[in-house]
Amino acid sequence: MDEDFGVTGAHTEVELLVDVPIDELWPVITDLSRYGDWSPECTYAAWLDGWTGPEVGARYEARNRFPDGLVTHVLCVVTAATAPYAFGWDVYGGDPETHEPFAAWRYDLRPAVRPVQTVVRQSFTHGPGDSGARAAVRADPANAAAILQGRLDQLRHNMKSTIGAMVCDVVPGHRAV
Template identity: 30%
Template sequence: MRQDLTSDSVSRHIDASPEELYDIVSDVTRTPELSSEIADVRWLDGATSPAGGARFRARNSAGRGPDWFNKPVITVADRGRVFAFERTEWIGGILRWGYQFEPDATGTTVTESYEVTKPLNAFGWFLIGTLYGLKDRKTDLRQGMTETLERLAVMVRQPA
Protein backbone atom coordinates (compact mmCIF):
# COMPACT_ATOMS: atom_id res chain seq x y z
CA MET A 1 0.00 0.00 0.00
CA ARG A 2 3.04 2.22 -0.12
CA GLN A 3 2.47 5.65 -1.64
CA ASP A 4 4.84 8.33 -2.75
CA LEU A 5 3.76 11.19 -0.50
CA THR A 6 5.74 14.36 -1.17
CA SER A 7 3.61 17.48 -0.77
CA ASP A 8 0.17 18.89 -1.45
CA SER A 9 -1.88 21.99 -0.71
CA VAL A 10 -5.46 23.21 -0.76
CA SER A 11 -6.57 26.87 -0.88
CA ARG A 12 -9.86 28.54 -0.10
CA HIS A 13 -11.10 32.12 0.06
CA ILE A 14 -12.73 32.99 3.41
CA ASP A 15 -14.48 36.26 4.23
CA ALA A 16 -12.43 37.09 7.32
CA SER A 17 -9.20 38.86 8.18
CA PRO A 18 -5.89 36.99 8.11
CA GLU A 19 -5.45 37.67 11.83
CA GLU A 20 -8.87 36.23 12.73
CA LEU A 21 -8.17 33.06 10.74
CA TYR A 22 -4.63 32.75 12.09
CA ASP A 23 -5.89 33.04 15.67
CA ILE A 24 -8.21 30.07 15.17
CA VAL A 25 -5.71 27.85 13.34
CA SER A 26 -2.79 28.62 15.64
CA ASP A 27 -4.80 27.80 18.78
CA VAL A 28 -3.89 24.14 18.41
CA THR A 29 -6.29 23.15 21.19
CA ARG A 30 -9.09 23.97 18.70
CA THR A 31 -7.71 21.62 16.02
CA PRO A 32 -10.32 18.90 16.78
CA GLU A 33 -12.98 21.42 15.70
CA LEU A 34 -11.23 21.72 12.32
CA SER A 35 -9.90 18.22 11.58
CA SER A 36 -11.84 14.96 11.68
CA GLU A 37 -8.58 13.04 12.31
CA ILE A 38 -7.53 14.97 15.40
CA ALA A 39 -9.29 13.91 18.60
CA ASP A 40 -7.44 15.97 21.21
CA VAL A 41 -4.59 18.48 21.44
CA ARG A 42 -2.78 19.81 24.52
CA TRP A 43 0.11 22.21 24.94
CA LEU A 44 3.33 20.74 26.40
CA ASP A 45 6.18 22.03 28.52
CA GLY A 46 4.26 25.04 29.86
CA ALA A 47 3.35 26.44 26.44
CA THR A 48 -0.06 28.16 26.26
CA SER A 49 0.07 29.89 22.90
CA PRO A 50 1.73 29.57 19.48
CA ALA A 51 5.42 30.47 19.31
CA GLY A 52 8.40 29.04 17.50
CA GLY A 53 9.68 26.00 19.39
CA ALA A 54 6.45 25.43 21.35
CA ARG A 55 5.36 21.81 21.46
CA PHE A 56 1.97 20.19 21.71
CA ARG A 57 0.64 16.65 21.96
CA ALA A 58 -1.96 15.52 19.45
CA ARG A 59 -4.12 12.43 19.64
CA ASN A 60 -5.09 11.25 16.17
CA SER A 61 -7.96 8.95 15.32
CA ALA A 62 -8.62 7.44 11.92
CA GLY A 63 -11.96 5.91 12.90
CA ARG A 64 -10.53 2.39 12.84
CA GLY A 65 -7.68 0.95 14.86
CA PRO A 66 -6.24 2.50 18.01
CA ASP A 67 -5.63 6.22 18.37
CA TRP A 68 -2.03 7.35 18.00
CA PHE A 69 -0.11 10.24 19.46
CA ASN A 70 2.52 12.62 18.18
CA LYS A 71 4.29 15.69 19.54
CA PRO A 72 4.64 18.38 16.88
CA VAL A 73 6.80 21.46 17.30
CA ILE A 74 5.81 24.88 15.97
CA THR A 75 8.34 26.09 13.42
CA VAL A 76 6.70 29.37 12.30
CA ALA A 77 4.22 31.55 14.21
CA ASP A 78 3.85 34.80 12.26
CA ARG A 79 0.39 36.16 13.14
CA GLY A 80 -1.80 36.78 10.12
CA ARG A 81 0.79 35.42 7.69
CA VAL A 82 2.10 31.90 8.39
CA PHE A 83 1.56 29.16 10.95
CA ALA A 84 3.57 25.95 10.57
CA PHE A 85 4.62 22.94 12.60
CA GLU A 86 6.61 19.78 12.11
CA ARG A 87 5.28 16.37 13.08
CA THR A 88 7.66 13.49 13.65
CA GLU A 89 6.89 9.91 14.56
CA TRP A 90 9.38 7.06 14.86
CA ILE A 91 7.68 5.10 12.07
CA GLY A 92 5.85 8.00 10.48
CA GLY A 93 8.65 10.05 9.02
CA ILE A 94 8.59 13.85 9.21
CA LEU A 95 5.81 16.04 7.86
CA ARG A 96 5.73 19.83 7.83
CA TRP A 97 2.20 21.23 8.00
CA GLY A 98 1.54 24.85 7.29
CA TYR A 99 -1.06 27.55 6.75
CA GLN A 100 -0.52 30.71 4.73
CA PHE A 101 -2.88 33.67 4.93
CA GLU A 102 -3.02 36.05 1.95
CA PRO A 103 -5.33 39.06 2.29
CA ASP A 104 -7.39 40.00 -0.74
CA ALA A 105 -10.15 42.49 -1.56
CA THR A 106 -12.90 40.76 0.42
CA GLY A 107 -11.11 38.55 2.95
CA THR A 108 -8.28 36.06 2.92
CA THR A 109 -7.07 33.16 0.81
CA VAL A 110 -5.97 30.44 3.21
CA THR A 111 -3.67 27.70 1.98
CA GLU A 112 -3.11 24.57 4.02
CA SER A 113 -0.20 22.39 2.94
CA TYR A 114 2.05 19.55 3.91
CA GLU A 115 5.52 18.52 2.83
CA VAL A 116 7.11 15.16 3.60
CA THR A 117 10.73 15.76 4.54
CA LYS A 118 11.42 12.20 5.72
CA PRO A 119 9.21 9.46 4.22
CA LEU A 120 7.23 6.96 6.21
CA ASN A 121 9.08 3.67 6.60
CA ALA A 122 7.80 0.28 5.38
CA PHE A 123 6.51 -0.74 8.81
CA GLY A 124 4.55 2.52 9.01
CA TRP A 125 2.89 1.83 5.66
CA PHE A 126 2.08 -1.69 6.84
CA LEU A 127 0.34 -0.32 9.96
CA ILE A 128 -1.58 2.30 7.99
CA GLY A 129 -2.92 -0.32 5.61
CA THR A 130 -3.59 -3.26 7.93
CA LEU A 131 -4.23 -1.80 11.38
CA TYR A 132 -6.01 1.38 10.30
CA GLY A 133 -7.45 0.26 6.96
CA LEU A 134 -6.30 3.44 5.22
CA LYS A 135 -5.75 2.53 1.57
CA ASP A 136 -5.15 5.91 -0.13
CA ARG A 137 -3.38 8.23 2.29
CA LYS A 138 -2.68 10.88 -0.36
CA THR A 139 -6.42 11.26 -1.04
CA ASP A 140 -7.21 11.10 2.70
CA LEU A 141 -4.82 13.97 3.44
CA ARG A 142 -6.14 16.12 0.58
CA GLN A 143 -9.74 15.51 1.65
CA GLY A 144 -8.77 16.35 5.23
CA MET A 145 -7.27 19.69 4.18
CA THR A 146 -10.39 20.52 2.15
CA GLU A 147 -12.63 19.69 5.12
CA THR A 148 -10.43 21.70 7.51
CA LEU A 149 -10.75 24.84 5.38
CA GLU A 150 -14.51 24.30 5.01
CA ARG A 151 -14.85 24.01 8.79
CA LEU A 152 -12.70 27.11 9.27
CA ALA A 153 -15.01 29.09 6.97
CA VAL A 154 -18.06 27.92 8.95
CA MET A 155 -16.39 28.81 12.27
CA VAL A 156 -15.81 32.44 11.29
CA ARG A 157 -19.39 32.77 10.02
CA GLN A 158 -20.76 31.31 13.28
CA PRO A 159 -18.25 32.23 16.00
CA ALA A 160 -18.42 30.39 19.33
Protein backbone atom coordinates in the same frame (compact mmCIF):
# COMPACT_ATOMS: atom_id res chain seq x y z
CA MET B 1 17.79 0.05 4.04
CA ASP B 2 14.16 -0.01 2.93
CA GLU B 3 13.04 1.61 -0.27
CA ASP B 4 11.26 4.91 0.15
CA PHE B 5 8.58 4.32 -2.53
CA GLY B 6 8.24 8.08 -3.00
CA VAL B 7 7.00 8.77 0.52
CA THR B 8 9.67 11.29 1.57
CA GLY B 9 8.76 14.62 0.06
CA ALA B 10 5.27 13.53 -1.06
CA HIS B 11 3.25 16.73 -0.89
CA THR B 12 -0.29 17.97 -1.10
CA GLU B 13 -2.02 21.26 -0.42
CA VAL B 14 -5.29 23.11 -0.71
CA GLU B 15 -5.93 26.78 -1.27
CA LEU B 16 -9.28 28.28 -0.36
CA LEU B 17 -10.75 31.76 -0.38
CA VAL B 18 -12.73 32.30 2.81
CA ASP B 19 -15.04 35.09 3.88
CA VAL B 20 -13.07 36.01 7.00
CA PRO B 21 -10.53 38.84 7.35
CA ILE B 22 -6.97 37.66 7.94
CA ASP B 23 -6.77 39.21 11.44
CA GLU B 24 -9.86 37.26 12.50
CA LEU B 25 -8.67 34.01 10.93
CA TRP B 26 -5.18 33.94 12.48
CA PRO B 27 -6.35 33.28 16.07
CA VAL B 28 -8.62 30.50 14.79
CA ILE B 29 -5.86 28.77 12.81
CA THR B 30 -3.60 28.83 15.87
CA ASP B 31 -6.22 27.73 18.43
CA LEU B 32 -5.04 24.17 19.05
CA SER B 33 -7.72 23.57 21.67
CA ARG B 34 -10.35 23.52 18.89
CA TYR B 35 -8.60 21.24 16.37
CA GLY B 36 -10.44 18.21 17.72
CA ASP B 37 -13.74 19.94 16.95
CA TRP B 38 -12.84 20.80 13.37
CA SER B 39 -10.60 18.08 11.99
CA PRO B 40 -11.83 14.74 10.64
CA GLU B 41 -8.57 13.17 11.87
CA CYS B 42 -7.03 15.18 14.72
CA THR B 43 -9.06 14.56 17.88
CA TYR B 44 -6.97 16.53 20.37
CA ALA B 45 -4.11 19.03 20.55
CA ALA B 46 -2.63 20.93 23.50
CA TRP B 47 0.47 23.00 24.17
CA LEU B 48 3.24 21.40 26.25
CA ASP B 49 6.05 22.58 28.50
CA GLY B 50 4.40 25.89 29.44
CA TRP B 51 3.83 27.06 25.87
CA THR B 52 0.52 28.87 25.39
CA GLY B 53 0.65 29.93 21.77
CA PRO B 54 2.45 29.66 18.49
CA GLU B 55 6.15 30.47 18.65
CA VAL B 56 8.95 28.79 16.73
CA GLY B 57 10.21 25.96 18.92
CA ALA B 58 6.97 25.60 20.90
CA ARG B 59 5.83 22.02 21.41
CA TYR B 60 2.41 20.48 21.55
CA GLU B 61 0.92 17.03 21.65
CA ALA B 62 -1.78 15.78 19.33
CA ARG B 63 -3.90 12.68 18.93
CA ASN B 64 -5.29 11.40 15.67
CA ARG B 65 -7.93 8.82 14.87
CA PHE B 66 -7.99 7.21 11.45
CA PRO B 67 -10.94 5.62 9.63
CA ASP B 68 -9.59 2.12 10.39
CA GLY B 69 -9.73 2.90 14.15
CA LEU B 70 -5.99 3.42 14.63
CA VAL B 71 -5.23 6.11 17.22
CA THR B 72 -1.85 7.84 17.27
CA HIS B 73 -0.19 10.18 19.73
CA VAL B 74 2.39 12.56 18.30
CA LEU B 75 4.65 15.40 19.35
CA CYS B 76 4.67 18.54 17.22
CA VAL B 77 7.24 21.33 17.11
CA VAL B 78 6.30 24.74 15.68
CA THR B 79 8.51 25.70 12.72
CA ALA B 80 6.71 28.88 11.57
CA ALA B 81 4.74 31.43 13.57
CA THR B 82 4.51 34.76 11.81
CA ALA B 83 1.22 36.39 12.76
CA PRO B 84 -1.06 36.64 10.85
CA TYR B 85 0.59 34.97 7.87
CA ALA B 86 2.23 31.61 8.61
CA PHE B 87 1.81 28.77 11.10
CA GLY B 88 3.72 25.54 10.58
CA TRP B 89 4.88 22.51 12.54
CA ASP B 90 6.76 19.23 12.21
CA VAL B 91 5.25 16.00 13.51
CA TYR B 92 7.28 13.39 15.37
CA GLY B 93 6.49 9.89 16.56
CA GLY B 94 9.14 10.23 19.26
CA ASP B 95 11.56 12.72 20.76
CA PRO B 96 12.54 15.38 18.18
CA GLU B 97 16.09 15.18 19.48
CA THR B 98 16.41 11.55 18.36
CA HIS B 99 13.72 11.01 15.70
CA GLU B 100 13.17 12.42 12.23
CA PRO B 101 9.90 14.21 11.51
CA PHE B 102 7.42 12.17 9.57
CA ALA B 103 5.42 15.16 8.41
CA ALA B 104 5.52 18.92 8.00
CA TRP B 105 2.28 20.91 8.06
CA ARG B 106 1.80 24.58 7.30
CA TYR B 107 -0.89 27.24 6.96
CA ASP B 108 -0.12 30.29 4.85
CA LEU B 109 -2.61 33.16 4.97
CA ARG B 110 -2.71 36.20 2.75
CA PRO B 111 -5.22 38.99 2.41
CA ALA B 112 -7.52 38.65 -0.57
CA VAL B 113 -8.49 41.49 -2.90
CA ARG B 114 -11.53 42.13 -0.74
CA PRO B 115 -10.43 42.98 2.82
CA VAL B 116 -13.17 40.79 4.32
CA GLN B 117 -11.62 37.68 2.73
CA THR B 118 -8.45 35.64 3.19
CA VAL B 119 -6.68 33.17 0.95
CA VAL B 120 -5.77 30.14 3.07
CA ARG B 121 -3.26 27.59 1.84
CA GLN B 122 -2.69 24.50 3.95
CA SER B 123 0.09 22.13 2.98
CA PHE B 124 1.45 18.76 4.04
CA THR B 125 4.79 17.19 3.16
CA HIS B 126 5.90 13.72 4.20
CA GLY B 127 9.21 13.68 5.97
CA PRO B 128 11.77 10.94 6.26
CA GLY B 129 10.46 9.69 9.64
CA ASP B 130 8.69 6.38 10.05
CA SER B 131 5.04 7.25 9.41
CA GLY B 132 1.93 5.17 8.89
CA ALA B 133 2.06 5.89 5.16
CA ARG B 134 5.60 4.55 5.01
CA ALA B 135 4.53 1.37 6.83
CA ALA B 136 1.57 0.93 4.47
CA VAL B 137 3.68 1.13 1.31
CA ARG B 138 6.31 -1.21 2.77
CA ALA B 139 3.59 -3.75 3.49
CA ASP B 140 2.30 -3.63 -0.11
CA PRO B 141 5.07 -2.35 -2.39
CA ALA B 142 3.25 -3.41 -5.56
CA ASN B 143 0.56 -0.87 -4.73
CA ALA B 144 2.81 1.78 -3.16
CA ALA B 145 1.92 4.55 -5.62
CA ALA B 146 -1.83 4.00 -5.20
CA ILE B 147 -1.56 3.80 -1.41
CA LEU B 148 0.43 7.01 -1.24
CA GLN B 149 -1.90 8.83 -3.63
CA GLY B 150 -4.90 7.64 -1.61
CA ARG B 151 -3.38 9.08 1.55
CA LEU B 152 -2.61 12.41 -0.12
CA ASP B 153 -6.17 12.58 -1.47
CA GLN B 154 -7.52 11.84 2.01
CA LEU B 155 -5.34 14.57 3.51
CA ARG B 156 -6.52 17.10 0.91
CA HIS B 157 -10.15 16.24 1.68
CA ASN B 158 -9.48 16.58 5.43
CA MET B 159 -7.78 19.96 4.93
CA LYS B 160 -10.81 21.34 3.09
CA SER B 161 -13.14 19.99 5.77
CA THR B 162 -11.04 21.43 8.59
CA ILE B 163 -10.76 24.90 7.09
CA GLY B 164 -14.48 24.90 6.28
CA ALA B 165 -15.35 23.86 9.85
CA MET B 166 -13.06 26.53 11.29
CA VAL B 167 -14.72 29.24 9.26
CA CYS B 168 -18.32 28.08 9.79
CA ASP B 169 -17.95 27.33 13.49
CA VAL B 170 -16.09 30.46 14.51
CA VAL B 171 -17.77 32.97 12.22
CA PRO B 172 -21.37 31.79 11.68
CA GLY B 173 -22.77 32.71 8.31
CA HIS B 174 -19.36 32.83 6.64
CA ARG B 175 -18.36 30.25 4.07
CA ALA B 176 -15.43 28.97 2.09
CA VAL B 177 -15.64 30.28 -1.48
